Amino acid sequence: MSNNNYTTFTDVNTLGEFGLIDDLTKHIQIYNTNTVKGVGDDAAIIQNDGEVTVVSTDMLIEGIHFDLMYTPLKHLGYKSVVVNVSDIFSMNAVPTQITVSIAVSNKYSLEALREFYEGIHLACKMYKVDLIGGDTTSSPKGMAISITAIGQAKKEDIVYRNGAKKGDIICVTGDLGASYLGLQILEREKQVYLAHPGVQPELDKSQYLIERQLKPEAQAGAIEYFKKMDIKPTAMIDVSDGLASEIIHICKQSGTGAFIEEGKVPLHPDTERTALEFNLDPITCALHGGEDYELLFTIDEKDLEKIRFMPEVFIIGEITDLSEGITLHTTGGNIHPITAQGWNHFKEN
C-alpha cells in the first residue's frame, strides 16, 4: 500500500548535514523579486516596499498529522506548503516566501527526502512562493515538519477574524467534508491491508475524496478575485478544523452570532454518498471534519452583487447579534446550536 518505496536507498549519513542541505536546496527557484537573499546564510532577506509582512507557522508530526503508510512523501511536502500558504491567503495577503524545517530519523533515505522536497518545490511553483531557508536535522524517531509562510499585503487590505458584523453574508469558496471522508477511506483501507496484505485497496471510486485529503489546494483565486473586484471581506479564516470551529472563531472574535443554513453548505456528491457508507451525517463531516482549506469569509451586504459573479463561492448564512448565538438552520426547519468539536489532537491521545 505504501507509496514510499524506493529502488535506491542512500543513507543520509553518507552526505553529512551540509551535503544533505546542498542536495535538497540545489533546485530552488526564486519567483519573487522581493526575495533579496534566500538560503545560504544565517538568515534570509526580504524587501518590503511599503507593504506589511504576514507570518504564519505550522508543525506537522508523523503519527499525529500524517501516516506515511498512505501518504506519499511528495504529497506530504506539497500539503505542508499548502496548509501554510492557506493561512496567508486567509489574511487576504499574498504568500511570497516559506522556510521549511524537517527532522527525520535514519529510516529516511536521501531518495525519500528528495521526494518530499519535490512536493515542496511543486507547491512553491504552484503558489509562486520562494523557499528561503529552513533547517534539516535528525530525529530519534519519525518525522517532524515545521513550515513558516511569509506574505505581503497593503496594511489596509488585511482581513482579520474580528471584523464581522450583524447582517454580513457568510460565504465559503468550495465544498466541505470531503477531506475528512478521504481520510476515513484511507484509514479503512489501511486496516484491510494490515489484516490481508495481499488485497489491493479499493480507492478508485473515492479519488475525489482522497485527493482532497492528500493533495488539497489553497484558495489563491479567491484573493485575486477580491482584489480585482475591489471587495474586502469583513472577516476571513481558512477551514482547517471544520466549519463549526471556524465560524465560532469568527463570531467569538467579532462579538457576534451567526446562522448557517444546512441546505446551502456545499457538499460534493461523493461526500454525501460516502458519509452514508460510514453511517455519518454529511453535514457533520462539513461541520467537524476539517482540512478542506477552503476560505470562510463574511462580506457586507453591499458587496453581494460583486460576490455573485465569483467563480467559486457559496452563500451559506448570515452574521447575527451575539445574543442569537451560533446556530444551524436544518433543512427540516429546526435550529441547532453549533458547538466546537474539531480536531483536537490533545484530546485524542
Place this chain on the structure above:
Amino acid sequence: MSNNNYTTFTDVNTLGEFGLIDDLTKHIQIYNTNTVKGVGDDAAIIQNDGEVTVVSTDMLIEGIHFDLMYTPLKHLGYKSVVVNVSDIFSMNAVPTQITVSIAVSNKYSLEALREFYEGIHLACKMYKVDLIGGDTTSSPKGMAISITAIGQAKKEDIVYRNGAKKGDIICVTGDLGASYLGLQILEREKQVYLAHPGVQPELDKSQYLIERQLKPEAQAGAIEYFKKMDIKPTAMIDVSDGLASEIIHICKQSGTGAFIEEGKVPLHPDTERTALEFNLDPITCALHGGEDYELLFTIDEKDLEKIRFMPEVFIIGEITDLSEGITLHTTGGNIHPITAQGWNHFKEN
C-alpha cells in the same frame, strides 16, 4: 538530577488545544511598535517602514539537540530563542519577532510547558522580541521545537557571509569552547548519576561552563556597537558549530583563505583547565565545540581603530588569498590546515 519535576501535574488533555494555547500565550508582551498583530489570527502582521525583513529558523529535537535529564525546561525555552536571535544578529540586523512551535508527548504536564514558555518570555524580554505566533501540538514521543526569528535592518546594513576580502581582520566577540565543555561535564555527571542515583552531581566548579551550555546569550551589544561606531563588518556569522566550521563558511562564500592565530583565540581559564581534565586540547574545543553563540566577523583594516574600543572583541586572524588555504598558526610556530568537523547530527547516528 533532573530539574523538571513539578509538584503539580496537570494533564494538557484536560485543556484541549485552544485552552492550552490560551494558557501559554496570555502573558505575551509586545515590545516593538511594528508588531501590528501578534497571536490570535491565521497569521501575524509586521509593519516594515522601508526596512528589509530578515528571517531565520531552527529546529531543536529532544534526544538530538537537548537532553531533558540535565536541561531545565526554562533554560531550554530561553536557549531556543537565543540560538535564533543570534542568527538575526549575525546578519547585522535587529531581531523583532519570533514564532514558536512545539510538539510534545503527553508525558509533559501543563506545568512543564509553562516552565518552557517562561524561558521563552524571559528571552523575549531580554532581546525585546515579540512572540507573534506558533503552533502547539502533540507528538507520539518526546519534544520538538521549531522557532522562526524575524528581524529588521536597512538593506545597505545587512552583512552576509560572502564579503570578506584579503587583508580583512578576523574578530570574535567572546571566548570559545566553554559551551562544549559544559556539555561534556553535564554528560559525565549524567553517567555518574545513572550509575549511582544517590550521588549529587559536582557542578559547582564548572558553573561558568555549564551556564555557557545551558543559558547562552546572543550578541546584541556587538550590533549596537557597530551601529554607534558606524562600522559595517565585511562578513559575519555566529559560532554555532565551532570556529573551524564558521571560518570555513566565510572563506568558502567569500572565495578567500584565512589564518587564525592559536594564541589569540580567547579561552576562559575554566575552559583551559577543564579541557585538560578531559584530555582535550583547549583549542580543539574552540575550533570544533560550537554552541558559543559569539559573533565571528571580518572588518576592513581601516576600521581597526574603531574596533579596538569595542567592549568585548578579540582579533584572532586575517583573511588571505584563496590559494593560501585556511590555516591555524599554532603557538609553537607551526601551520595546520583547519578542517570542518563540527557537530554533525547525521553522522552521529
